[in-house]
Amino acid sequence: MKQRQISLEILRILCMLFIIVGHVGGRSGIESFSSFATIAPHAVNCFVLISGYFLINSKFKAERFLRTAIETIFYTFIVTIILYACNKADIYDITKSIMPFAPTKFSYWFVNKYLAVILLSPFIGKVCSNLTKRQYQILLASLLLIGSTFIKVFPLGELFGNGFSLLWMITVFITGGYLRLHAPKFKYWGISTLMLLAVYNLCNLYSAGIIQLGYNSLITYALAITTFMWFNNLKISGTGIIAKITMFIAPHVFAAYLIHEQGLMRVYIVDLLHKFQGYMPDMLYLYLFGIIVIIISALIDKLRLILFKYCGIDYITNKIATRINKLYES
Numbered sequence: 001m002k003q004r005q006i007s008l009e010i011l012r013i014l015c016m017l018f019i020i021v022g023h024v025g026g027r028s029g030i031e032s033f034s035s036f037a038t039i040a041p042h043a044v045n046c047f048v049l050i051s052g053y054f055l056i057n058s059k060f061k062a063e064r065f066l067r068t069a070i071e072t073i074f075y076t077f078i079v080t081i082i083l084y085a086c087n088k089a090d091i092y093d094i095t096k097s098i099m100p101f102a103p104t105k106f107s108y109w110f111v112n113k114y115l116a117v118i119l120l121s122p123f124i125g126k127v128c129s130n131l132t133k134r135q136y137q138i139l140l141a142s143l144l145l146i147g148s149t150f151i152k153v154f155p156l157g158e159l160f161g162n163g164f165s166l167l168w169m170i171t172v173f174i175t176g177g178y179l180r181l182h183a184p185k186f187k188y189w190g191i192s193t194l195m196l197l198a199v200y201n202l203c204n205l206y207s208a209g210i211i212q213l214g215y216n217s218l219i220t221y222a223l224a225i226t227t228f229m230w231f232n233n234l235k236i237s238g239t240g241i242i243a244k245i246t247m248f249i250a251p252h253v254f255a256a257y258l259i260h261e262q263g264l265m266r267v268y269i270v271d272l273l274h275k276f277q278g279y280m281p282d283m284l285y286l287y288l289f290g291i292i293v294i295i296i297s298a299l300i301d302k303l304r305l306i307l308f309k310y311c312g313i314d315y316i317t318n319k320i321a322t323r324i325n326k327l328y329e330s
Helices: 001-027 031-035 041-055 062-085 093-096 107-130 133-146 168-181 187-208 218-232 241-260 265-275 280-309 313-330
Strands: none
Touching: 001 041, 001 218, 001 241, 001 265, 031 313, 041 062, 041 218, 041 265, 062 093, 062 107, 062 265, 062 280, 062 313, 107 168, 107 218, 133 168, 168 218, 218 280, 241 265, 241 280, 241 313, 280 313
């Protein structure tokens, strides 16, 4: 594993930790969480940047789409079955959980948009790879003009979607591709990240409602880029203990997202949090809770991989993917 890949996998793990803490902390109503300085408002954007960075000039693989979709269905359904056995769900929940892409409480906004980006990625890649650097910059500027926000009336992000829209995810994906094809020559990514993080928190404290700070905020967007480039330039050994721990957990962070954000589980996770709250400072407890969720999810997902292998799901998926790949190649 290359050094840069290890550093980006570490970034993926950290982003998932921050996402879990943000979700659980926000829903639990922990007072100290709301007043705590935000340290990762850009975690979702970083995930998409990483995908764009690696997929912008890669050959389309239908396996990526199919496995993401099947994994989503699996966890949505299995978690519902477990909750049903614990009298925390009903038969209607089970029927709805089979199709997590429908507009129900089992729908994952990120997964739906991400699957769409995967389908479009080979066409996005072909277009972007044939652009000059200046043309690429004009494309990004145009997308930011119609898809980002700074204040409510500028640019035009509120007219053409928001930070949860497909347009914005494509914009961030294309940005990741730009960083791969035309990496900026700059050394101070770490300092820039810390400065932007300070700006974000100052805006959050003193300009709430005026300066927009959603996923499609220009501040959040810039923060994601500096963070990504900071980690992308870190030199971490691919053979040390950090690399081993990283590669044990990193392939399974998506499972942590699917499990903790499952339509019913998100409610019971907050209840579980409250039951054990009070034994340590709230923020320390939230991060410890997030780490435990990631580790347990990684272990569960390793069992899922074994199950999929011996039940023939991987075999069937690969067969279908091979046929789809030929359509893209023709």
